[in-house]
Amino acid sequence: METVELVLDTSGGSISDLTAELRRFCRGRGDGLVNAYCPHATAALVLMETGAGSDQDLLDWLRDQLPRDDRYRHRHGSAGHGADHLLPALLGSSVTVPVVAGEPLLGTWQSLLLVDTNSDNNRRRLRLSFLPTT
Amino acid sequence: METVELVLDTSGGSISDLTAELRRFCRGRGDGLVNAYCPHATAALVLMETGAGSDQDLLDWLRDQLPRDDRYRHRHGSAGHGADHLLPALLGSSVTVPVVAGEPLLGTWQSLLLVDTNSDNNRRRLRLSFLPTT
Amino acid sequence: METVELVLDTSGGSISDLTAELRRFCRGRGDGLVNAYCPHATAALVLMETGAGSDQDLLDWLRDQLPRDDRYRHRHGSAGHGADHLLPALLGSSVTVPVVAGEPLLGTWQSLLLVDTNSDNNRRRLRLSFLPTT
DSSP: OOEEEEEEEOTTOSEEEOHHHHHHHHTTOOSEEEEEEOOOTTOEEEEEOOSSSHHHHHHHHHHHHSOSSTTOSOOOSSTTHHHHTTHHHHHOSEEEEEEETTEEOOOTTOEEEEEOOOTTOOEEEEEEEEEEOO | OOEEEEEEEOTTOSEEEOHHHHHHHHTTOOSEEEEEEOOOTTOEEEEEOOSSSHHHHHHHHHHHHSOSSSOOSOOOSSTTHHHHTTHHHHHOSEEEEEEETTEEOOOTTOEEEEEOOOTTOOEEEEEEEEEEOO | OOEEEEEEEOTTOSEEEOHHHHHHHHTTOOSEEEEEEOOOTTOEEEEEOOSSSHHHHHHHHHHHHSOSSTTOSOOOSSTTHHHHTTHHHHHOSEEEEEEETTEEOOOTTOEEEEEOOOTTOOEEEEEEEEEEOO
């Protein structure tokens, strides 16, 4: 099977590290590209370092740039929820990583992170797909 | 044919919904990934919700973050046109979506939007390509 | 060989034009998609116009939006280096371009640029991968 959908519990916070899931999916698949896709309009996928403060730096930047106030025309959900709807446009809904011999070629400091500042929904889906190059 | 180029008339506004075109292209193609690509240096492709205010929220955010004034070194075209040239870097020129049984797996609230704040050019091109996973 | 890694010397500045490398890699490969991937946590890949001021406009925008001061929790490296770690999230680590008859279908004004504001590291890697559509 070359494509799978995972269900994630994001109640632990606004950033979830999905690197282990990405590696597990690629194992045994040979050479190609892996695509991680987030089918939600208020969450995003990024590659960045985690564990040395940068993940929180990103959340701080987003809070400054997309204040959770009443400026948004989108008015459903919690106060400031309109901000969440700009995340996919600014950060992106998918990430593509080369794979060689079943191993995604992430750099030493790259992790796959789901950014999800929308606390109204703690059940998220992630689709992983593999495309062979050979 | 696994890749096609569409010509779009964007005189209707700064955001064009291309979701129907994406679905039509995928129909009958089985499993894979579809890539939508925008070959312009002053327009971008994003996945986000439309119809509930968020598309206008994005344009407001861009106007705040990329003011259409004379701060830009790029000086061709209309006043503030330098701002348009930063759109592809900030938002991205392509979008990749998994496809199963000829259906792109967009989330319920995800639409494919062309963001094009450059009113000097109302004829835009969009390339759609399909990569089979099986 | 459908995937290669290049080693780049980025001592020349914060933006490196990799368009020639992208074209060279695609030559003779037929139809498909080419993926350029940056395995670094403090650099990004974008498609944009270069040579008419927009590349410097992007660096100016980044300096305004991600000031190189002590606001970041990430404190390794030079002053303000925490800013570099947000680049991949905001701009993206990879770019995908359709290829027809061995030619990447970049628009007239699109170039592939590596954005790397981290002067602590002048040796960067770039991976290019080709996926056939037929």
